Amino acid sequence: MKLAAHPVPSSSQRFRQCGFSLTELVVxxxxxxxxxxxxxxxxxxxxVHQKRSTAYQEVSVGPAISKAFFNNPTGKLDVYTTPNYGxxxxxxxxxxxxxxxxxxxxAVYCLxxxxxxxxxxxxxxxxxxxxxYLHPLTLDVTPASGAPPFVGTSIxxxxxxxxxxxxxxxxxxxxxxxPFTNDYRGVPATNDVNGSVYIMQMSNTExxxxxxxxxxxxxxxxxxxxxxxxxxxxxxVGNTLTHFYDVLFSGPGADQTPPNFGPTFxxxxxxxxxxxxxxxxxxxxxxxxxxxxxxxxxxxxWPDPATPRLAGVPTTTAYxxxxxxSYYSKHENQTSWLFTVPMFPPL
Numbered sequence: 001m002k003l004a005a006h007p008v009p010s011s012s013q014r015f016r017q018c019g020f021s022l023t024e025l026v027v028x029x030x031x032x033x034x035x036x037x038x039x040x041x042x043x044x045x046x047x048v049h050q051k052r053s054t055a056y057q058e059v060s061v062g063p064a065i066s067k068a069f070f071n072n073p074t075g076k077l078d079v080y081t082t083p084n085y086g087x088x089x090x091x092x093x094x095x096x097x098x099x100x101x102x103x104x105x106x107a108v109y110c111l112x113x114x115x116x117x118x119x120x121x122x123x124x125x126x127x128x129x130x131x132x133y134l135h136p137l138t139l140d141v142t143p144a145s146g147a148p149p150f151v152g153t154s155i156x157x158x159x160x161x162x163x164x165x166x167x168x169x170x171x172x173x174x175x176x177x178x179p180f181t182n183d184y185r186g187v188p189a190t191n192d193v194n195g196s197v198y199i200m201q202m203s204n205t206e207x208x209x210x211x212x213x214x215x216x217x218x219x220x221x222x223x224x225x226x227x228x229x230x231x232x233x234x235x236x237v238g239n240t241l242t243h244f245y246d247v248l249f250s251g252p253g254a255d256q257t258p259p260n261f262g263p264t265f266x267x268x269x270x271x272x273x274x275x276x277x278x279x280x281x282x283x284x285x286x287x288x289x290x291x292x293x294x295x296x297x298x299x300x301x302w303p304d305p306a307t308p309r310l311a312g313v314p315t316t317t318a319y320x321x322x323x324x325x326s327y328y329s330k331h332e333n334q335t336s337w338l339f340t341v342p343m344f345p346p347l
Contacts (some may be wrong), residue, residue: 064122112188186289199305262330302337
């Protein structure tokens, strides 16, 4: 018995078999309309319930401070309130820039600055004590003013760098206030809530140090809204502001006051310094930070734009005075912007 062969369809028949019917097209169009409508409604719901992530308001900081920070003489800043994820992205860009600076650094020095009291009546020409106006490109280590030379001096601690910076700077006065008024061992004093990070790089002369960049970390109490803090991190190369991010921590209670953020950095000295135990006031703190096994390093904290509160939520663990964690425990559950930075990166 011979089976009949199945006829091969022509090219025109194959083309017609690959098309869609009118019914299929209507169904697909209906499904597409449902999908797009659902997506539009979901997007609207997200934007309605995420206003806190895009809200900003005008903050009065005074002409003197807005001029010093952003070369803006108006005295007012439009600032996003926390949590804000756009500022978190900007902070991420700054983090990458910071690590790039550290990778090319010859030394890193962290200096504390005292709490700044905002005066909205300050004139644009005024200089506010505690604000950092010192963003040099080079530092003369053999000042001609009669100050002691620093050539050949081992600047192995931020306090020594502070003395050199003071010798190379204008005389401390109301017109030219020196912002770094206090030495420190371990962590700065409680009222020194602000800080600056000087990143040095290799110099081609023995009589000068080259400054690669300066990072200023500032917290300002503001009166409107009440119990709020304006926080910013800024990168300067010379007097040029290259990068920054800023946010407003707004809310009732003491959670938003600068001292509750904790120290902006902690300096760990080499453990061999334990051979010279400290005495007098601050001895326990100084001894607690002699823990670096090979070379000194820092912990550096930046404010976190993604968190609604400035203060952290410390655990119930009680650290003794001999434990360095007791001096920066306020940072627990607070910020994801923590850097571990060697004082002398290329060593």
